[in-house]
Amino acid sequence: QLSLRRVREAVVSTQSTGVRDILEGRTQEELTTELSVSIYDTARNDTAKKRREELERKRKDDEARREEMELDYLAPFLARIGAPAKLTPELAQQLRDDCLKDLKDRLVDMANLIQGRFEKETQQLQWKQNWYQQNQTTMTKEEEEQYVSFCSEAMFKIHILEERLNRHKELAPQKYVALEAKLMADARLSELLS
Numbered sequence: 001q002l003s004l005r006r007v008r009e010a011v012v013s014t015q016s017t018g019v020r021d022i023l024e025g026r027t028q029e030e031l032t033t034e035l036s037v038s039i040y041d042t043a044r045n046d047t048a049k050k051r052r053e054e055l056e057r058k059r060k061d062d063e064a065r066r067e068e069m070e071l072d073y074l075a076p077f078l079a080r081i082g083a084p085a086k087l088t089p090e091l092a093q094q095l096r097d098d099c100l101k102d103l104k105d106r107l108v109d110m111a112n113l114i115q116g117r118f119e120k121e122t123q124q125l126q127w128k129q130n131w132y133q134q135n136q137t138t139m140t141k142e143e144e145e146q147y148v149s150f151c152s153e154a155m156f157k158i159h160i161l162e163e164r165l166n167r168h169k170e171l172a173p174q175k176y177v178a179l180e181a182k183l184m185a186d187a188r189l190s191e192l193l194s
Contacts, residue, residue, distance in 0.1 A: 073099060073179070074188065092192035096183050103179050107172045114168060118161040125154040 038045065077098050078084075081091060132139075132147050139147070183189055 073182065074186065077102075087188060087192055089192045092189045096189060096193060099183060100176065100180060103176060107168075107175065111165065111168055111172070114161060114165045118158065118165060121154055121157050121161060125151065125158065128154070 041048075043049070074095060077095050080098075081095070084091065087095070128147065128150055135143075184193060
């Protein structure tokens with residue numbers, strides 16, 4: 001009985017020590033608890049917050065730089081006349097007219113370019129259709145498929161060019177009026193053109 005008692009005491013002592021160790025470990029864990037913040041919780045995640053603030057700062061810097069670098073549409077025309085410190089009404093009128101003429105020329109050039117591409121594609125399609133009419137009876141199935149593919153692609157290109165030309169014709173007058181308004185609002189010209 002005495003040895004049984006000693007064995008029980010040893011088991012209880014061992015279990016008590018184990019329980020005490022577990023409790024001490026839990027107490028230590030509670031004292032040194034450090035919660036981790038989810039990477040998706042951007043309000044509390046310092047790394048994400050710093051990154052978001054950095055991106056916002058860069059966006060604002062880029063926007064400010066873009067505004068500074070916005071093209072001065074009068075600069076090339078002022079350079080041509082020697083960039084005078086003070087403009088006369090005649091020079092202001094000449095600048096306005098030159099600037100508007102340059103825009104008009106660029107718009108006409110763009111329309112001509114689109115029109116030229118449209119006509120070239122149309123001529124190629126017409127030539128291919130004539131060729132098909134002449135060789136239709138002697139064509140292989142593969143040549144016929146190539147012809148159909150060519151026609152489909154050509155029609156698509158023609159349609160796109162036609163849309164571009166129509167859009168250009170629609171927007172060109174609006175661009176001209178917008179530039180004219182900008183020139184009239186420009187501080188360097190507005191007083192002299194009134």
